[in-house]
Amino acid sequence: MRKMIAASLASRVGHDRGYWNRRRWEARMKRVTIYAVAEACGVSASTVSRAFSRPEIVNDELRERILVTAREMGYQMNRAARGLATGRTGMVGLMVPDITNPFFPPLVRAIQQAAAQIDSSVMLVDADERASAEPELISRLKAQVDGLIIASPRAATGSLTEAVGGLPAVVINRTVPGMSAVVCDNSAALTEAGRHLQELGHRRVALIGGPAASWAARRRAAAIRAWAEKSEVELIELGSFGASYEGGREAAVAFAGSAATAAFAFDDLMACGVLAGLAEAGVPVPEARSVVGCDDVLLARTVTPNLTTVTAPVAELGRVAVDLLQQNLNGGAPEQIVLEGTLALRGTTGTPA
Amino acid sequence: MRKMIAASLASRVGHDRGYWNRRRWEARMKRVTIYAVAEACGVSASTVSRAFSRPEIVNDELRERILVTAREMGYQMNRAARGLATGRTGMVGLMVPDITNPFFPPLVRAIQQAAAQIDSSVMLVDADERASAEPELISRLKAQVDGLIIASPRAATGSLTEAVGGLPAVVINRTVPGMSAVVCDNSAALTEAGRHLQELGHRRVALIGGPAASWAARRRAAAIRAWAEKSEVELIELGSFGASYEGGREAAVAFAGSAATAAFAFDDLMACGVLAGLAEAGVPVPEARSVVGCDDVLLARTVTPNLTTVTAPVAELGRVAVDLLQQNLNGGAPEQIVLEGTLALRGTTGTPA
DNA sequence: TTGAAAGCGCTAACAC
DNA sequence: GTGTTAGCGCTTTCAA
Numbered sequence: 001m002r003k004m005i006a007a008s009l010a011s012r013v014g015h016d017r018g019y020w021n022r023r024r025w026e027a028r029m030k031r032v033t034i035y036a037v038a039e040a041c042g043v044s045a046s047t048v049s050r051a052f053s054r055p056e057i058v059n060d061e062l063r064e065r066i067l068v069t070a071r072e073m074g075y076q077m078n079r080a081a082r083g084l085a086t087g088r089t090g091m092v093g094l095m096v097p098d099i100t101n102p103f104f105p106p107l108v109r110a111i112q113q114a115a116a117q118i119d120s121s122v123m124l125v126d127a128d129e130r131a132s133a134e135p136e137l138i139s140r141l142k143a144q145v146d147g148l149i150i151a152s153p154r155a156a157t158g159s160l161t162e163a164v165g166g167l168p169a170v171v172i173n174r175t176v177p178g179m180s181a182v183v184c185d186n187s188a189a190l191t192e193a194g195r196h197l198q199e200l201g202h203r204r205v206a207l208i209g210g211p212a213a214s215w216a217a218r219r220r221a222a223a224i225r226a227w228a229e230k231s232e233v234e235l236i237e238l239g240s241f242g243a244s245y246e247g248g249r250e251a252a253v254a255f256a257g258s259a260a261t262a263a264f265a266f267d268d269l270m271a272c273g274v275l276a277g278l279a280e281a282g283v284p285v286p287e288a289r290s291v292v293g294c295d296d297v298l299l300a301r302t303v304t305p306n307l308t309t310v311t312a313p314v315a316e317l318g319r320v321a322v323d324l325l326q327q328n329l330n331g332g333a334p335e336q337i338v339l340e341g342t343l344a345l346r347g348t349t350g351t352p353a
Numbered sequence: 354m355r356k357m358i359a360a361s362l363a364s365r366v367g368h369d370r371g372y373w374n375r376r377r378w379e380a381r382m383k384r385v386t387i388y389a390v391a392e393a394c395g396v397s398a399s400t401v402s403r404a405f406s407r408p409e410i411v412n413d414e415l416r417e418r419i420l421v422t423a424r425e426m427g428y429q430m431n432r433a434a435r436g437l438a439t440g441r442t443g444m445v446g447l448m449v450p451d452i453t454n455p456f457f458p459p460l461v462r463a464i465q466q467a468a469a470q471i472d473s474s475v476m477l478v479d480a481d482e483r484a485s486a487e488p489e490l491i492s493r494l495k496a497q498v499d500g501l502i503i504a505s506p507r508a509a510t511g512s513l514t515e516a517v518g519g520l521p522a523v524v525i526n527r528t529v530p531g532m533s534a535v536v537c538d539n540s541a542a543l544t545e546a547g548r549h550l551q552e553l554g555h556r557r558v559a560l561i562g563g564p565a566a567s568w569a570a571r572r573r574a575a576a577i578r579a580w581a582e583k584s585e586v587e588l589i590e591l592g593s594f595g596a597s598y599e600g601g602r603e604a605a606v607a608f609a610g611s612a613a614t615a616a617f618a619f620d621d622l623m624a625c626g627v628l629a630g631l632a633e634a635g636v637p638v639p640e641a642r643s644v645v646g647c648d649d650v651l652l653a654r655t656v657t658p659n660l661t662t663v664t665a666p667v668a669e670l671g672r673v674a675v676d677l678l679q680q681n682l683n684g685g686a687p688e689q690i691v692l693e694g695t696l697a698l699r700g701t702t703g704t705p706a
Numbered sequence: 707t708t709g710a711a712a713g714c715g716c717t718a719a720c721a722c
Numbered sequence: 723g724t725g726t727t728a729g730c731g732c733t734t735t736c737a738a
Contacts, residue, residue: 076496080436081715124477143429434731
């Protein structure tokens, strides 16, 4: 039977699309399947299949023998075939809004590693900072993965829900009704940063807002407002800027022109932009002004002076996201988990002039 | 026939592994297949299949009708099924040595976008900077993708070749016999940087070497040595350091203690480390010392003063990699393409004291 | 240009 | 505990 197939394939190869098909044909001929392994072991294909997918139900000795010969023969499971049979692809889709934003690479890494632990691979898509592209990208991913991890999506809740359409999904640093979520709550750490500024003697502090569409930006702003309200400090809100280095430089102008002696930037990228803008304007940090960032990306430690910021437990964020997804995959209900950021005091906060 | 299958599935659902299976069953029942579309259009499944995979061979009007109803019914191709039938997965594997190194995110993005253009998805794995893990990761990827893009691999040529084992593959910023490659050649730009330093008056320049295992590091070092040889400049080689910010800070000590007035760092990350190290030691840049980096990562523009460096055409690197891979996939022979880096003069080079 | 039918490699219900 | 068998959804001959 197998022989016949080989023969019929072989006959094809002479004509039609030439080299290309010949290569594919060769690749196939070489391919070791469970049937080949089964034959070599003198067992049925199902037994080989079980030896891999449910090892506990096959005789220990036999299983060992199968596994060994499989390895010797160079057998590698065809995941497409398994996927077709089980309806599971073994892949998780990961969408990030902008992989060049230094917050995401460590997260991507953590997710990829955690996924590997549960024998899944990560299919990555970058939304290239275009919120409107997100639903489309998600729909495309959807057909190829078992579940989705959506990092800090910018798109509207409704369009996200619709795009995801019931597929298990977990969002990171945002909540979306009906989906699992892991969020990093920086409120406490930001409040602590506020107290720290106050103790240093700051009485007027600026809030440099991030993109209006950002859920995280709103949360952070809310925490800071709440702190300002409770304290004796005057909060000067400096409107919203792009969550980028450039955005920060623009904000620096506004900040320098204001009466504030310290500023919270939405994130580290912006904070570094602010630092650069202040430097250009000849305003020394932390002598004349203080600035605090958020996220603790690589940049925060490489800028001089080192940025005072709020450290997010990125690796854990990733691990938890994969965990939650797996729970969903196994029929668990959506769940939300909150992790806490911690304040990292460094060189950009000091006593005001 | 289809009805029967549905019935038999339905009967399964009552017992066995409960909720989990029920969900899968529901997901399946909902799934729109080519058969459903075919029935709705009153044609055979093969015709629907052809309407998607080889549209040119089906009657224009009919094809339109099929495509429209497919969209209306929410049909989404099952790639596992196609993969099983064609032997192609529609995925390209992308391995990066360290996604948190700022050189890679823009590259990853470019690759993902280029892949999307040819209707492929990207499966990402991060080697977490462990050269020895690379072969294993590649082997795992191999079974699930049509081809591989391997960015700046650190592993030995032999183990790479073996791990890839004949699968179409293209390496980035390195050459491996038998594989396609795109490399960014920075020699000309580095030579130009050298001439620039010389014109500024530098007579002794340091070479801060990158990791010994890095192909790119060796190439860059070679270019710089060649330039020094031809010019009147004394080259002081400062041994090899880790390709990291920390590595750069260590190197800064050696640099500051040397007679060199300028230094080439292996890459921008190290260059920034050098900058930080010099700043700590109270050595002003570019007044006392000059430094030039390589790659032009985000960091190079955010550090103060902005880093003089060599800009790599990252986006093009990614596009070309995908192009080459596609050619390989279609039976083309391995090919190597060289792109040129360009010098970006910025703030870290100046007249020596 | 279209349809029928077989097969891609694996899983899982069922029988032994 | 293991074998038999019938699919998973798509592509691709081959015949009409």
